[in-house]
Amino acid sequence: TANQMWGGRFAEGPDAIMMAINASIGFDQRLYAQDIAGSRAHAAMLAATGILTPSDAEAIGEGLLTVLSEIETGGFPFRTDLEDIHMNVENRLKEIIGAPAGRLHTARSRNDQVAVDFRLWVRDQCDAAIEGLTALMRAFVAQAEAGADWVMPGFTHLQTAQPVTWGHHMLAYVEMFARDRSRFEDARRRMNECPLGAAALAGTGFPIDRQMTARALGFDRPTANSLDSVSDRDFALEFLAASSICAMHLSRFAEELVIWSSAQFRFVRLSDKWTTGSSIMPQKKNPDAAELLRAKIGRILGATVALFTVMKGLPLTYSKDMQEDKEQVFDAADTLMLGLAAMTGMVGDMTANRPMLAQAAASGFSTATDLADWLVRALNLPFRDAHHVTGTLVALAESTGCDLPDLSLAQMQGVHAGIRADVFDVLGVENSVRSRQSYGGTAPDQVRAQVARWKEILA
Numbered sequence: 001t002a003n004q005m006w007g008g009r010f011a012e013g014p015d016a017i018m019m020a021i022n023a024s025i026g027f028d029q030r031l032y033a034q035d036i037a038g039s040r041a042h043a044a045m046l047a048a049t050g051i052l053t054p055s056d057a058e059a060i061g062e063g064l065l066t067v068l069s070e071i072e073t074g075g076f077p078f079r080t081d082l083e084d085i086h087m088n089v090e091n092r093l094k095e096i097i098g099a100p101a102g103r104l105h106t107a108r109s110r111n112d113q114v115a116v117d118f119r120l121w122v123r124d125q126c127d128a129a130i131e132g133l134t135a136l137m138r139a140f141v142a143q144a145e146a147g148a149d150w151v152m153p154g155f156t157h158l159q160t161a162q163p164v165t166w167g168h169h170m171l172a173y174v175e176m177f178a179r180d181r182s183r184f185e186d187a188r189r190r191m192n193e194c195p196l197g198a199a200a201l202a203g204t205g206f207p208i209d210r211q212m213t214a215r216a217l218g219f220d221r222p223t224a225n226s227l228d229s230v231s232d233r234d235f236a237l238e239f240l241a242a243s244s245i246c247a248m249h250l251s252r253f254a255e256e257l258v259i260w261s262s263a264q265f266r267f268v269r270l271s272d273k274w275t276t277g278s279s280i281m282p283q284k285k286n287p288d289a290a291e292l293l294r295a296k297i298g299r300i301l302g303a304t305v306a307l308f309t310v311m312k313g314l315p316l317t318y319s320k321d322m323q324e325d326k327e328q329v330f331d332a333a334d335t336l337m338l339g340l341a342a343m344t345g346m347v348g349d350m351t352a353n354r355p356m357l358a359q360a361a362a363s364g365f366s367t368a369t370d371l372a373d374w375l376v377r378a379l380n381l382p383f384r385d386a387h388h389v390t391g392t393l394v395a396l397a398e399s400t401g402c403d404l405p406d407l408s409l410a411q412m413q414g415v416h417a418g419i420r421a422d423v424f425d426v427l428g429v430e431n432s433v434r435s436r437q438s439y440g441g442t443a444p445d446q447v448r449a450q451v452a453r454w455k456e457i458l459a
């Protein structure tokens with residue numbers, strides 16, 4: 001039988017395979033709350049502008065609440081033949097309230113309907129991401145506060161570079177996640193315009209009040225161009241782009257956790273809650289949550305590429321291609337929220353192995369730069385010469401199998417006669433980090449100042 005929504009023009013119903021490729025109810029039922037909120041705002045506006053009678057609008061508004069509770073209590077009969085959430089809700093409304101249901105779609109199209117539903121959904125996800133990121137930042141700040149002066153090696157090329165503080169390393173991630181948070185805030189601000197009332201694409205001849213529906217749904221204003229309103233998915237792309245960058249940050253710390261929790265590093269102990277054992281190797285404690293977080297970026301970035309590929313080259317305005325936006329965004333959002341929660345838990349529960357960090361910080365000639373700087377300050381050597389002298393001392397230490405502070409003064413003076421005993425002061429890692437007082441540097445005082453700043457921001 002022909003479709004009841006557009007059956008007037010159709011003699012035959014769709015092929016079963018057409019239904020399978022065309023129907024979106026299997027996934028867009030997640031938009032039910034947004035769809036009903038949008039319809040209720042639309043109906044109220046139609047009544048306020050005299051387009052609907054108050055009694056019809058009342059019946060529609062009440063009926064939609066019944067539909068909402070049916071869906072939320074699991075009693076709603078979702079039907080694939082009704083294609084999507086919009087038609088499922090409207091059809092059920094008709095079963096409940098009868099004829100007035102047919103007036104709800106006045107001055108509206110599924111094109112602006114889906115645009116408003118999806119925007120509302122993505123807007124909620126921005127809020128969830130902002131909240132998740134705030135919790136994660138707090139967990140990192142707590143770690144930073146506890147270990148503002150714990151020394152550890154800083155790396156470049158994953159080779160020991162200079163000693164840094166644990167707190168400084170933790171706060172590096174707070175900076176990243178703060179940028180992520182501001183990206184979601186920006187995206188939210190930009191997407192907060194209401195496309196409802198664009199109708200199919202050209203607007204409508206009915207005297208609707210778009211300000212009213214925009215306000216009712218918490219938007220800052222209605223969108224200004226009806227063609228753009230129904231063809232724009234920038235808001236979803238921005239959400240995905242922000243999610244991808246955030247997931248990339250998660251993957252970087254996840255990788256550090258995998259490395260740090262290994263027997264070769266032993267920088268951190270992950271709690272039992274975030275690790276798994278092996279069914280054959282009794283000693284194992286595998287960092288599975290961290291490994292999965294390292295990998296989740298694949299799905300989120302994949303979703304981003306998928307939606308860009310869908311949108312690229314689409315002529316204005318709506319095309320059914322755009323129905324492919326939802327599953328990607330749903331999966332990316334679910335993945336991101338789960339990832340943020342998992343990372344927050346893991347960071348909160350992890351324990352730094354201070355003795356191991358300190359030992360690692362002091363090895364690998366980590367204070368070679370401090371030695372070169374001392375030669376500049378104490379002996380007024382040009383930095384390039386100081387670098388060369390220090391390199392010679394590192395080579396000497398390496399060939400004798402010791403670290404820089406283990407060389408004798410005589411051995412050092414053999415390389416440069418001007419070196420004095422106070423050089424040993426700068427070869428200690430504690431002094432090294434304490435000296436790095438430049439703004440944003442790794443000195444514990446600097447870290448404490450940044451911790452205070454973040455605690456205020458995150459309060």
Ligand code: ARG
Nearest residue numbers: 024028084110111114322323
């Ligand atoms: N299910 C559709 C989507 O997700 C709703 C909009 C359909 N509009 C249309 N003219 N076929 O995009």
